[in-house]
Amino acid sequence: AQKITQTQPGMFVQEKEAVTLDCTYDTSDPSYGLFWYKQPSSGEMIFLIYQGSYDQQNATEGRYSLNFQKARKSANLVISASQLGDSAMYFCAMRENDNAGNMLTFGGGTRLMVKP
Amino acid sequence: KAGVTQTPRYLIKTRGQQVTLSCSPISGHRSVSWYQQTPGQGLQFLFEYFSETQRNKGNFPGRFSGRQFSNSRSEMNVSTLELGDSALYLCASSPGGGGSNEQFFGPGTRLTVL
Numbered sequence: 001a002q003k004i005t006q007t008q009p010g011m012f013v014q015e016k017e018a019v020t021l022d023c024t025y026d027t028s029d030p031s032y033g034l035f036w037y038k039q040p041s042s043g044e045m046i047f048l049i050y051q052g053s054y055d056q057q058n059a060t061e062g063r064y065s066l067n068f069q070k071a072r073k074s075a076n077l078v079i080s081a082s083q084l085g086d087s088a089m090y091f092c093a094m095r096e097n098d099n100a101g102n103m104l105t106f107g108g109g110t111r112l113m114v115k116p
Numbered sequence: 117k118a119g120v121t122q123t124p125r126y127l128i129k130t131r132g133q134q135v136t137l138s139c140s141p142i143s144g145h146r147s148v149s150w151y152q153q154t155p156g157q158g159l160q161f162l163f164e165y166f167s168e169t170q171r172n173k174g175n176f177p178g179r180f181s182g183r184q185f186s187n188s189r190s191e192m193n194v195s196t197l198e199l200g201d202s203a204l205y206l207c208a209s210s211p212g213g214g215g216s217n218e219q220f221f222g223p224g225t226r227l228t229v230l
Contacts (some may be wrong), residue, residue, distance in 0.1 A: 016212070035217075043224045045206060047218075047221070066160070101164055101172045102149050102172075102212075103170045104149070104151075105161065106159035
């Protein structure tokens with residue numbers, strides 16, 4: 001079974017609007033971390049946001065917020081006020097057993113295209 | 117603070133050859149992880165090194181190996197290259213110890229095998 005599922009291969013959003021990128025995960029480990037990365041066409045993976053499984057509040061970093069619903073095993077990324085520079089691939093990733101190293105399992109990614 | 121650096125950025129090899137890729141982590145970071153990214157398989161974890169020891173290993177054949185030096189720089193080696201090894205190879209740097217919410221990637225090395 002897929003450990004990280006991103007069901008939206010591609011999405012369009014109008015500039016200045018908000019957009020939600022979906023991510024569901026599967027783990028039986030009580031301690032895990034969830035990450036979102038942005039990958040522009042240049043190839044570099046840019047860290048956006050992190051959520052620990054024991055964190056009580058949803059993580060936020062500037063225009064990025066993570067809608068963490070633990071019971072549903074979902075960790076959706078919300079980008080507010082989209083900008084043209086947000087056009088890129090977005091990857092959700094999970095690290096299980098959150099204190100045992102830094103191995104990440106990635107989803108298949110969502111290509112976001114921001115329309116002017 | 118300088119970011120993660122990877123060298124070379126681009127590489128072209130032929131089948132059967134071997135290749136060595138290098139990754140220098142962010143200063144003070146002791147963990148280096150390697151990932152392979154291909155259009156077909158996506159992003160897959162290769163291995164992680166922490167304090168010169170391999171801490172985690174992904175499901176790749178023994179042709180893929182790595183090491184880490186005392187200054188935390190890491191190298192990845194692929195022997196007997198196959199066409200399917202063509203990929204973007206990314207390394208990620210982290211402070212180390214237990215899992216950290218800081219994992220920063222380098223720009224990658226794009227390997228083409230002909």
